[in-house]
Amino acid sequence: MADLDRQRGIHIEGLRKRYGQGDTAVDALKGVDMTVAPGEVVGLIGPSGSGKSTLLKCLGAVIEPSAGRMTLGGETIYDDGWRIHDLRALRRDKIGFIFQAPYLIPFLDVTDNVALLPMLAGRSNAESRRMALELLQALDVAHRAKAMPSQLSGGEQQRVAIARALVSRPPVILADEPTAPLDSERALAVVRILNRMAQQFATAIIVVTHDEKIIPTFQRIYHIRDGRTHEEAGAGRAFD
Amino acid sequence: MISLAGRDILHAWGKFAFTGVGLGLLVGVTLTMAGVYRGMVDDARVLLDNSGADLWVVQQDTLGPYAESSSLPDDTWRSIRNLHGVARVANVTYLTMQVRTVAPTPPREVRAMVVGISADGVGQPGHPGYLVAGRHITRSHYEAVADIATRFQLGDRVRIRRNVYTVVGLTRRMVSSGGDPMLFVPIKDAQAAQFLKDNDALLRSRGRTAQNPTLNRPGVPGLLEAVLATQTSNSSVNAVLVQVEAGTDAETVAAPIRRWKRFTVYTRAQMQEILIAKLIATSARQIGMFLVILAAVSAAIVAFIIYTLTMGKIREIAVLKLIGTRNRTIAAMILQQALGLGVIGFVVGKISATVWAPYFPKYVLLEPGDALRGFIAVMLICIVASALAIQAALKVDPAEAIGG
Ligand SMILES: Nc1ncnc2c1ncn2[C@@H]1O[C@H](COP(=O)(O)OP(=O)(O)OP(=O)(O)O)[C@@H](O)[C@H]1O
Ligand SMILES: [Mg+2]
Numbered sequence: 001m002a003d004l005d006r007q008r009g010i011h012i013e014g015l016r017k018r019y020g021q022g023d024t025a026v027d028a029l030k031g032v033d034m035t036v037a038p039g040e041v042v043g044l045i046g047p048s049g050s051g052k053s054t055l056l057k058c059l060g061a062v063i064e065p066s067a068g069r070m071t072l073g074g075e076t077i078y079d080d081g082w083r084i085h086d087l088r089a090l091r092r093d094k095i096g097f098i099f100q101a102p103y104l105i106p107f108l109d110v111t112d113n114v115a116l117l118p119m120l121a122g123r124s125n126a127e128s129r130r131m132a133l134e135l136l137q138a139l140d141v142a143h144r145a146k147a148m149p150s151q152l153s154g155g156e157q158q159r160v161a162i163a164r165a166l167v168s169r170p171p172v173i174l175a176d177e178p179t180a181p182l183d184s185e186r187a188l189a190v191v192r193i194l195n196r197m198a199q200q201f202a203t204a205i206i207v208v209t210h211d212e213k214i215i216p217t218f219q220r221i222y223h224i225r226d227g228r229t230h231e232e233a234g235a236g237r238a239f240d
Numbered sequence: 241m242i243s244l245a246g247r248d249i250l251h252a253w254g255k256f257a258f259t260g261v262g263l264g265l266l267v268g269v270t271l272t273m274a275g276v277y278r279g280m281v282d283d284a285r286v287l288l289d290n291s292g293a294d295l296w297v298v299q300q301d302t303l304g305p306y307a308e309s310s311s312l313p314d315d316t317w318r319s320i321r322n323l324h325g326v327a328r329v330a331n332v333t334y335l336t337m338q339v340r341t342v343a344p345t346p347p348r349e350v351r352a353m354v355v356g357i358s359a360d361g362v363g364q365p366g367h368p369g370y371l372v373a374g375r376h377i378t379r380s381h382y383e384a385v386a387d388i389a390t391r392f393q394l395g396d397r398v399r400i401r402r403n404v405y406t407v408v409g410l411t412r413r414m415v416s417s418g419g420d421p422m423l424f425v426p427i428k429d430a431q432a433a434q435f436l437k438d439n440d441a442l443l444r445s446r447g448r449t450a451q452n453p454t455l456n457r458p459g460v461p462g463l464l465e466a467v468l469a470t471q472t473s474n475s476s477v478n479a480v481l482v483q484v485e486a487g488t489d490a491e492t493v494a495a496p497i498r499r500w501k502r503f504t505v506y507t508r509a510q511m512q513e514i515l516i517a518k519l520i521a522t523s524a525r526q527i528g529m530f531l532v533i534l535a536a537v538s539a540a541i542v543a544f545i546i547y548t549l550t551m552g553k554i555r556e557i558a559v560l561k562l563i564g565t566r567n568r569t570i571a572a573m574i575l576q577q578a579l580g581l582g583v584i585g586f587v588v589g590k591i592s593a594t595v596w597a598p599y600f601p602k603y604v605l606l607e608p609g610d611a612l613r614g615f616i617a618v619m620l621i622c623i624v625a626s627a628l629a630i631q632a633a634l635k636v637d638p639a640e641a642i643g644g
């Protein structure tokens with residue numbers, strides 16, 4: 001079971017990232033190990049400059065690690081210098097992204113913002129929109145399906161962004177400070193949604209955060225300091 | 241897949257409409273410039289068509305009568321008329337000048353080409369073929385037929401040099417190669433207008449002749465009178481127009497006139513070449529210069545606006561790339577927006593050119609072929625102009641969406 005989960009979730013081993021070369025080289029990651037099982041939401045915290053964003057970019061397949069192994073959803077992405085060919089398709093099919101700000105596409109309505117991903121993957125417009133509506137319903141924003149992003153409240157926008165991250169049922173979701181702009185009630189609501197979605201869709205979710213309000217909710221937390229991770233049990237405070 | 245470009249245009253339609261209208265006015269000016277050139281070519285063609293001539297006989301070694309001045313003795317036509325293959329000949333004079341109405345008042349001035357034609361020669365080369373009102377010239381003095389573009393009315397009285405003429409007929413689309421409307425008058429009057437000296441000049445020249453001892457010899461009575469008579473006669477014309485008999489090659493008629501009569505003769509094709517290649521060539525280059533500048537300005541506007549619109553979407557483009565949008569899709573989005581702008585611009589331009597063309601003082605001929613070429617040019621300009629924005633968009637790093 002543990003092996004299967006390792007394969008299907010996120011698994012990284014000895015991940016290193018060096019920016020630049022020679023005298024000015026910066027070792028942002030110095031051998032990171034991390035495992036997140038499907039259905040699990042883990043926190044990633046650390047002081048400024050510790051390498052959180054670098055790790056997230058490696059996981060998100062937008063920068064290449066210098067060394068180490070990484071598998072996402074059972075697929076090997078990097079293996080000591082080797083990498084899979086099509087990172088763009090990997091991002092599209094395997095990874096959902098949630099940012100600090102929702103970054104919705106301003107000229108698409110809520111439905112099409114969410115449906116865009118399946119459309120890009122080649123699904124028909126009708127099917128993509130059906131998939132989008134299903135998620136919007138699950139996230140309680142279906143009533144705003146025809147609205148433009150600028151007409152939504154901040155919380156609604158963030159839920160739409162979550163729907164977008166989830167719509168192609170990626171095995172992995174990477175969330176970068178998803179609750180930063182939200183008040184504590186809304187922040188907890190977002191975490192609750194992420195937990196529910198993780199379980200419902202068997203998604204492995206990593207949440208990078210500074211947010212004291214939500215840190216106690218994680219079952220497991222990875223601390224990152226000076227380019228290395230330490231795992232720690234979280235408070236895992238249940239929701240009511 | 242939905243059209244990202246289309247959605248963005250609908251979302252920011254105000255910006256697009258505004259830019260499109262601005263571009264459209266430029267396109268309109270461009271199409272009009274092309275129309276001005278076509279109008280000039282058409283004026284030249286109409287000038288030749290309406291003259292009804294197959295050959296133009298002019299002063300030797302001149303490009304007359306339209307492109308250069310030319311003068312021939314006014315009895316030249318007699319010797320040409322009898323040549324083999326000649327059907328009709330006619331003297332003609334051309335003089336572009338300011339013509340002023342004296343009645344009705346207030347007086348109005350029009351720049352017109354005064355054409356001298358023989359009064360009895362309806363149907364001869366050089367005559368206004370078709371009248372929209374009134375009648376042809378029947379008297380050999382002081383009657384005129386005007387092109388309607390002069391805005392003269394039947395019965396108007398107009399002054400040319402010392403004489404006043406009554407407008408008895410109106411014709412249309414009879415213009416000089418410069419686009420000035422024609423005013424037909426009897427050839428005797430036209431010759432006087434062109435060659436006759438004013439009274440003071442006549443007096444002075446008589447005085448000079450009388451003082452010249454070789455011309456005013458005491459022992460030769462009548463010599464001075466004879467010399468003075470030749471000096472004051474105005475027996476020149478600018479050209480002789482020749483119609484050849486049906487089925488005769490104009491060039492075979494022209495050859496003997498050149499060889500034996502010592503005149504320069506142009507066929508219809510040669511005349512057209514003179515008008516278009518020589519007379520309006522500078523204007524054409526002038527317009528060509530304008531077209532180049534307008535194209536460059538349009539390209540700069542499209543490039544600037546597309547670049548600005550794209551820069552305003554950098555964050556969205558990074559997100560699109562992060563979630564797996566192909567570069568091709570993003571480039572297509574920007575390109576389609578540029579083309580959309582081009583289509584708006586072309587439609588606005590075509591409409592505005594069509595609306596304002598009739599108000600131009602000279603003939604503006606908007607040809608569908610030019611519109612098509614203009615459309616293609618606008619599209620090409622938009623493609624080129626979007627290159628900068630596309631390049632900027634492709635450089636966006638998807639990692640930017642994640643941030644620091
Ligand atoms: N593109 C880069 N080139 C060189 N060095 C970089 C680059 N990006 C990050 N770094 C360095 O790598 C280290 C880790 O940076 P990173 O952005 O991952 O930190 P972080 O944990 O996200 O910090 P913060 O909480 O402030 O966002 C820092 O020392 C940073 O200066
Ligand atoms: Mg960071």
